[in-house]
Amino acid sequence: PGLGRGAAGFVTQSDIGPATGRPKSATADGAGGDDAAGAATSSGTGSRAAELRAAKLAMQKMQKAQSTAAAAAAPTPFGEAPAGYVAGAGRGFGGSTHTNNDGPTGSSGPAMEGSLFSGKDESQFDDDDDEADRIYNAIDERMSSKRRKHNNEGNNNSNNPSSSSAIGDQFRELKEKLADVTEDEWAAIPDVGDHSLRHKQKRREDVFTPLTDSLLESRSKLNADASAGGQNALAGTAQVMDGTATSTAGFRTNLSGLAEARSTVMSMSLDKMSADSASGQTTVDPKGYLTSLSSTKIASAADVGDVNKARLLLKSVRDTNPKHAPGWIAAARVEEAAGKTAQARKLIMEGCEVCPDSEDVWLESARLHSQDQAKTILAAAARRMPNAVKIYLRAADLEHHDSTKKAVLRKALEANPTSVTLWKAAIELEDADDARVLLSVAVEKIPHSVEMWLALARLETYDNARKVLNKARKHLPTERAVWIAAAKLEESQNHGEMVDRIIDKAVRSLDKHDAVVTRAQWLKEAEAAEASGAPLTSAAIVKCTVGRGVDEEDRQRTWADDANASLSRNAVSTARAILAHSLSSFPTKRSLWLQAVDLERIHGTPSSLDEVLAAASERLPRTEIFWLVRAKEKWLAGEVDTSRNILTEAFKANPDSEPVWLAAVKLEWETGEIERARVLLSRARERAPTARIFMKSALLERECKHPDEAVDLLEQGLQKYPTFSKMYMMGGQICSEDLPKNKDSLDKARKFYQRGLQKCPTNVVLWCLASQLEENVADYGVGSASAGVTKARSLLELARLKNQKNPELWVEAIRLERRAGNDKLAISLMARALQEIPSSGLLLAENITTSPRVEQKSKSAAAIKKCPDDPRVITAVASLFAAERKNDKARKWFERAVVLDPDMGDSWAKLYAFELDAGTKDTQEKVKKRCISAEPTHGELWCKIVKSMSNRGKTVAQNLDAVAQSLRDKMRLN
Numbered sequence: 017p018g019l020g021r022g023a024a025g026f027v028t029q030s031d032i033g034p035a036t037g038r039p040k041s042a043t044a045d046g047a048g049g050d051d052a053a054g055a056a057t058s059s060g061t062g063s064r065a066a067e068l069r070a071a072k073l074a075m076q077k078m079q080k081a082q083s084t085a086a087a088a089a090a091p092t093p094f095g096e097a098p099a100g101y102v103a104g105a106g107r108g109f110g111g112s113t114h115t116n117n118d119g120p121t122g123s124s125g126p127a128m129e130g131s132l133f134s135g136k137d138e139s140q141f142d143d144d145d146d147e148a149d150r151i152y153n154a155i156d157e158r159m160s161s162k163r164r165k166h167n168n169e170g171n172n173n174s175n176n177p178s179s180s181s182a183i184g185d186q187f188r189e190l191k192e193k194l195a196d197v198t199e200d201e202w203a204a205i206p207d208v209g210d211h212s213l214r215h216k217q218k219r220r221e222d223v224f225t226p227l228t229d230s231l232l233e234s235r236s237k238l239n240a241d242a243s244a245g246g247q248n249a250l251a252g253t254a255q256v257m258d259g260t261a262t263s264t265a266g267f268r269t270n271l272s273g274l275a276e277a278r279s280t281v282m283s284m285s286l287d288k289m290s291a292d293s294a295s296g297q298t299t300v301d302p303k304g305y306l307t308s309l310s311s312t313k314i315a316s317a318a319d320v321g322d323v324n325k326a327r328l329l330l331k332s333v334r335d336t337n338p339k340h341a342p343g344w345i346a347a348a349r350v351e352e353a354a355g356k357t358a359q360a361r362k363l364i365m366e367g368c369e370v371c372p373d374s375e376d377v378w379l380e381s382a383r384l385h386s387q388d389q390a391k392t393i394l395a396a397a398a399r400r401m402p403n404a405v406k407i408y409l410r411a412a413d414l415e416h417h418d419s420t421k422k423a424v425l426r427k428a429l430e431a432n433p434t435s436v437t438l439w440k441a442a443i444e445l446e447d448a449d450d451a452r453v454l455l456s457v458a459v460e461k462i463p464h465s466v467e468m469w470l471a472l473a474r475l476e477t478y479d480n481a482r483k484v485l486n487k488a489r490k491h492l493p494t495e496r497a498v499w500i501a502a503a504k505l506e507e508s509q510n511h512g513e514m515v516d517r518i519i520d521k522a523v524r525s526l527d528k529h530d531a532v533v534t535r536a537q538w539l540k541e542a543e544a545a546e547a548s549g550a551p552l553t554s555a556a557i558v559k560c561t562v563g564r565g566v567d568e569e570d571r572q573r574t575w576a577d578d579a580n581a582s583l584s585r586n587a588v589s590t591a592r593a594i595l596a597h598s599l600s601s602f603p604t605k606r607s608l609w610l611q612a613v614d615l616e617r618i619h620g621t622p623s624s625l626d627e628v629l630a631a632a633s634e635r636l637p638r639t640e641i642f643w644l645v646r647a648k649e650k651w652l653a654g655e656v657d658t659s660r661n662i663l664t665e666a667f668k669a670n671p672d673s674e675p676v677w678l679a680a681v682k683l684e685w686e687t688g689e690i691e692r693a694r695v696l697l698s699r700a701r702e703r704a705p706t707a708r709i710f711m712k713s714a715l716l717e718r719e720c721k722h723p724d725e726a727v728d729l730l731e732q733g734l735q736k737y738p739t740f741s742k743m744y745m746m747g748g749q750i751c752s753e754d755l756p757k758n759k760d761s762l763d764k765a766r767k768f769y770q771r772g773l774q775k776c777p778t779n780v781v782l783w784c785l786a787s788q789l790e791e792n793v794a795d796y797g798v799g800s801a802s803a804g805v806t807k808a809r810s811l812l813e814l815a816r817l818k819n820q821k822n823p824e825l826w827v828e829a830i831r832l833e834r835r836a837g838n839d840k841l842a843i844s845l846m847a848r849a850l851q852e853i854p855s856s857g858l859l860l861a862e863n864i865t866t867s868p869r870v871e872q873k874s875k876s877a878a879a880i881k882k883c884p885d886d887p888r889v890i891t892a893v894a895s896l897f898a899a900e901r902k903n904d905k906a907r908k909w910f911e912r913a914v915v916l917d918p919d920m921g922d923s924w925a926k927l928y929a930f931e932l933d934a935g936t937k938d939t940q941e942k943v944k945k946r947c948i949s950a951e952p953t954h955g956e957l958w959c960k961i962v963k964s965m966s967n968r969g970k971t972v973a974q975n976l977d978a979v980a981q982s983l984r985d986k987m988r989l990n
Contacts, residue, residue, distance in 0.1 A: 341374035744772025857886030921958025
C-alpha cells in the first residue's frame with residue numbers, strides 16, 4: 017500500500033531470506049548485463065546494489081500478493097478489476113504487464129522491480145545503471161582476489177569466491193605457537209608505542225583574537241581606578257606565578273597608566289620598608305634605596321604554596337586550641353616571612369587578646385611593632401602580668417637613656433624583689449657606690465644568691481668584705497664558692513697562711529653539712545682559682561683535696577695522671593701543686609722528680625728549676641742525673657764556679673761515678689781548662705778506670721796534638737778492656753790521619769784494625785774502616801790503587817761472610833765499586849743485596865740515589881711500599897722532589913722524615929740545605945731552632961763531619977751549617 021504515492025517499505029535481510037536473482041530480460045541489448053547480474057545474485061556474491069534491487073523486488077512481490085489476496089477476500093466498492101489491470105499504472109507505476117516464469121510483473125520490459133528503479137518501465141532503465149553494476153562487480157571481484165591471495169586455504173575456496181575466512185582463522189597457527197613461549201620471552205616483548213600523528217604534527221601557536229574598542233576602554237578605566245586606589249595588582253595584567261614577569265592580557269597598555277602604577281608600587285614599597293622598622297626609624301638608605309628595591313627577593317611559586325599551607329595549618333591550630341600561644345606566634349612569623357607585616361601585627365594582637373597571660377606573645381607583639389607601639393604593648397603586658405621578668409627587661413632595652421632604664425627596672429624590682437636577673441640588670445647600670453647600696457639590699461631580699469654576696473664582697477673593703485663573706489657562710493653553709501672567695505680575699509692581702517686554714521676549714525665544714533663535693537670538682541675549682549690569679553688558693557685546694565677518694569696503692573699513678581691532665585689544660589700552678597704534694601708523699605720516686613724537673617724546665621724559671629734539682633739531689637744523692645743537670649744549667653747560665661761546686665758535691669756523693677767524672681772533665685774542657693781536665697781524667701783513671709775514661713783521655717791528648725800519648729793511653733785501655741771497639745777505631749784513625757802518611761803509620765793502623773777485628777768480628781764500622789784503609793794504600797806510597805781496591809773488596813766479602821744480611825757492609829761494597837769505576841759490578845751487588853735484604857731502608861735509599869733519573873720514580877714508589885716509615889727512604893724521595901724543583905712536595909717529605917726520627921742528623925741537614933736553596937729566612941731559622949732542640953747524634957754524614965777533629969767543640973747550629981754546606985757542595989759537583 018502506498019506505492020502509488022511513491023512510498024517504499026523497509027525490509028531487512030532476515031525478513032526476505034536469501035537474495036533472489038534478478039529476472040532475465042527479453043530484450044537483446046540488456047540480455048548480457050542481466051544474465052551477469054542474475055548469475056552474480058544467484059551465487060550470493062554479487063554487488064551490494066544488485067542485492068538491494070533483488071530484495072526490493074521480492075518485497076514488491078510479497079506486497080502485491082498480499083493486496084491481491086485481500087482484494088479477493090473482501091469486495092470493493094468499485095467492483096472487480098478488469099483483466100490486465102495494474103493498480104497504480106495510471107499514476108506512473110507501469111504501462112503493461114509482462115509474464116515470466118514467476119508470474120505477471122508490473123512492467124512490460126526489462127524492468128528491475130528489485131532495484132531502486134522499480135516501478136519504472138523498461139525504457140527508463142538506461143546504460144549508466146548497467147555501467148555502475150559492472151564497476152561494483154569489478155571492485156567486489158578485486159577484493160575477493162586479495163582475500164584469496166592471503167588465505168592459506170585458497171585452493172579449497174577457489175570454487176566459492178564469495179566466501180572469506182574469519183580473521184581469527186588467519187592467525188590460528190600463530191596462536192598455537194604461543195603455547196611454546198616462555199615467561200622470559202613473554203616479559204621481553206616490548207610495549208607498543210604511540211605513533212599516532214598527533215605526536216608528529218607541529219603544535220599550532222596560540223591564536224589571539226583582537227578585542228573591541230569598548231572592552232579596551234572599560235579595561236583602561238578599571239586600570240586607572242586601581243592605580244588611584246593603591247591596589248597591589250593592576251587590572252588588565254596577569255602576573256606570572258614565579259613573580260619574575262608580567263604579560264598584558266592581549267591589549268596595548270596605556271603608558272601613562274603604567275607610569276602611575278610604577279609610582280604607586282614604589283611608594284608602597286617605601287612605606288613598607290619604613291613600617292618594618294621596629295624602632296620607628298626608617299631603614300631606607302637615601303642614596304641606595306633603588307638598589308635595595310631591585311635586590312628585594314621575590315617569592316617563587318613553591319614559596320607561596322608553602323606559605324599558604326602553613327597558614328592553613330596554623331589556622332587549624334588556632335581554631336582547635338585558641339589558648340595555645342606558640343600557634344599565634346608561628347602564624348605571625350609566617351606572615352612576617354611572607355612580607356605581610358600588617359597582617360602579622362594584626363594576628364599577634366589577636367593573640368594578645370586571646371592569650372593575655374603568655375609572655376612570649378606579648379614579647380613577639382612588641383618585636384613586630386614600632387618602638388613607641390612596643391612600649392605601649394609592654395606597658396599593657398606589665399599591668400596584666402606584673403611578675404613577668406622578661407617583659408620588664410624588654411621594656412628596659414627599648415629605652416635609650418640610663419635614667420629611664422633605671423626607672424623601669426626599679427618598678428620591676430618593686431613587683432619582683434626576689435628576681436636575681438632584675439637585680440643584676442639594675443646593678444649593671446649603677447656606678448660602684450650605688451651598686452654597693454643595691455647589692456646590700458639585694459642580699460637581704462635574696463640571701464640564697466651566691467652571686468649577690470660575692471659581688472658585694474668584691475665592692476667592699478677588706479674588713480667589710482670579710483663581714484659580708486661571714487654572713488654569706490651563715491646563710492649558705494653548703495656553698496663552697498663562699499669559702500673559696502674568702503681564701504682569695506686573704507691571698508689578695510698576702511696572708512698565705514690564712515689561705516690554707518680557710519680551705520681546710522671549708523672542707524671540714526662542707527663534710528659536716530653533708531655537702532657532696534667530689535675530688536674532680538675540687539680540682540676544677542683549683543684550676544679556676546689559678547685562672548683568676550690566685551695560685552696559693554689553687555695550691556691549698558689541691559693540698560687539702562687531691563688525696564680524697566684515692567686508694568693507697570694508686571696514689572702515685574693517679575697524681576701523676578692528674579698533673580699531666582692539668583698541664584694539658586695549661587693549669588701549671590695546679591700541676592705544680594699536685595706534683596709537690598706527690599713528692600711530699602713519695603720523696604724517693606725518681607719518676608716524680610723527673611716529671612717535676614721537666615715541668616720547671618718548660619714552664620718554670622731558672623730559679624724554680626734549680627730549687628727542684630737541688631731538692632731532687634738532696635733526696636736522691638746517688639742519682640747522678642740531677643747533679644749533672646743542675647751543673648749543666650749553671651754552666652749554661654755562665655755560673656762556672658757554681659757548676660764546679662755542684663760537681664764537687666756530686667763527687668762526694670758518688671766518688672766512683674763515671675758520668676760525674678766525665679761531666680767534670682767536660683766542664684773544664686769546654687771552658688778551656690785543659691790542665692784541669694787532664695788532672696781530672698788522671699784521677700778518674702785511678703778511681704773509676706772505665707773504658708770511656710781511657711777513651712776520653714786519649715781523645716783529649718789527640719785534640720791537644722799529642723798522638724803518641726793518645727796511642728799509649730789507648731794501649732793501656734785495651735789491656736783492661738780488649739773488647740771495647742771504639743779504642744781500636746780511634747787508634748787506627750790516629751795512625752792513619754794524625755801521623756805522617758808512610759809505611760810505618762800504615763802498618764800501625766793495620767795492626768789496630770786487625771786486632772779489633774779479631775776481638776770484635778761483628779763490629780761493622782771496624783770492617784768498613786779497614787777496607788777504606790786498604791783502598792787508600794796508594795796514598796801511603798805502598799802498592800797501587802787497583803791492588804788496594806782488590807784488598808778492600810776481599811775484606812768486605814769476608815765481612816759479609818761473618819756478618820750476613822748486614823746492609824751497611826753491602827752499601828760499603830757497592831760504593832767501593834762505584835769509586836773504582838765498576839758501575840756494572842755495583843749494579844750487580846745492589847741486586848744481590850736487595851735479594852738478600854729486600855726491606856732495608858739504607859739499601860733502598862742508596863738504590864734511589866744511584867739509579868738513573870728515568871728509574872728513580874719507579875724505584876721510589878717500590879721503596880715506599882716496602883719501607884713507608886724509614887727516614888732514609890723518605891729523605892731520598894724528598895731529595896728527588898727537590899731536584900725536580902717540586903718544592904712543596906719536597907718540604908712535606910723532609911718534614912715527615914725529621915718527625916719520624918728527630919735524632920737523625922742527616923735528615924735535618926738535608927732539610928736545612930733545601931731551605932737554604934728554596935726557602936726563606938724565616939723557614940731557615942725555624943729549621944735551625946728545631947734541630948738545636950732535637951740535638952741529633954746519628955746519621956752517616958752527620959757523624960762523619962761532627963766527629964772530625966776540626967769540628968770538635970762546635971755547637972749544634974754550627975755543625976748543622978757545616979753538614980748542610982757539605983751537601984750543597986756535593987750537589988754542585990754532581
